[in-house]
Amino acid sequence: EAAVTQSPRNKVAVTGGKVTLSCNQTNNHNNMYWYRQDTGHGLRLIHYSYGAGSTEKGDIPDGYKASRPSQENFSLILELATPSQTSVYFCASGVWGTGDNQAPLFGEGTRLSVL
Amino acid sequence: GQQVQQSPASLVLQEGENAELQCNFSTSLNSMQWFYQRPEGSLVSLFYNPSGTKQSGRLTSTTVIKERRSSLHISSSQITDSGTYLCAMEQGTQVVGQLTFGSGTRLQVYA
Numbered sequence: 001e002a003a004v005t006q007s008p009r010n011k012v013a014v015t016g017g018k019v020t021l022s023c024n025q026t027n028n029h030n031n032m033y034w035y036r037q038d039t040g041h042g043l044r045l046i047h048y049s050y051g052a053g054s055t056e057k058g059d060i061p062d063g064y065k066a067s068r069p070s071q072e073n074f075s076l077i078l079e080l081a082t083p084s085q086t087s088v089y090f091c092a093s094g095v096w097g098t099g100d101n102q103a104p105l106f107g108e109g110t111r112l113s114v115l
Numbered sequence: 116g117q118q119v120q121q122s123p124a125s126l127v128l129q130e131g132e133n134a135e136l137q138c139n140f141s142t143s144l145n146s147m148q149w150f151y152q153r154p155e156g157s158l159v160s161l162f163y164n165p166s167g168t169k170q171s172g173r174l175t176s177t178t179v180i181k182e183r184r185s186s187l188h189i190s191s192s193q194i195t196d197s198g199t200y201l202c203a204m205e206q207g208t209q210v211v212g213q214l215t216f217g218s219g220t221r222l223q224v225y226a
Contacts, residue, residue, distance in 0.1 A: 033213070035216075040218055041218060042119075042201060042203075042216035042217050042218045042219055043201070043203075043214070043216040044216070045213060045214070045215075048213060058213070059215075088156060090158065103148055103150075103160035103163045104160075104214070105160075106150075106157070106158040108156070108157050109156045109157065111156075
């Protein structure tokens with residue numbers, strides 16, 4: 001069964017600390033994405049990747065890094081966490097092409113609080 | 116300004132009533148997608164609809180590219196339809212799957 005798994009599901013971090021959010025997909029999808037969701041903004045794209053070894057900046061990349069060491073894994077890294085990065089983070093995977101299989105699959109989300 | 120605008124922001128219905136959710140976009144696009152976000156936060160894809168009308172059970176999505184709008188119709192609403200409905204557009208210049216989301220319509224259905 002196709003799946004996107006995020007860990008941790010909940011995280012409390014201190015300002016200035018390093019945070020790593022992990023995402024694993026078993027869908028054999030080339031593309032992976034990290035979004036954040038805040039009240040009033042819907043989901044906004046932070047980073048994405050075309051495949052192992054590639055990372056690209058999305059719409060709001062400042063303060064975040066990404067790593068794609070393999071087809072299955074895509075991490076989001078906050079080197080120096082700030083309270084403004086308190087949010088819910090979603091990972092997704094997707095494929096190229098057209099048709100009804102275009103919709104990306106989303107993970108369950110990670111709730112991050114930076115104090 | 117915001118490229119994807121959803122309306123209404125929130126909606127309260129009595130069970131059995133119909134709902135019409137709107138999404139308007141300000142730029143050209145490749146496709147429009149609709150997602151349902153459960154109250155606990157998980158996201159489920161409802162429709163990938165680049166143009167025309169698609170139906171799945173009580174849900175109908177209609178996208179009119181030249182008018183830059185898409186709608187989601189929910190017929191005979193049920194309490195289990197409660198949650199947030201998000202539309203997202205894939206722009207012509209963006210990577211497949213790189214979506215721009217609206218802010219969502221929060222739907223509450225009561226008995």
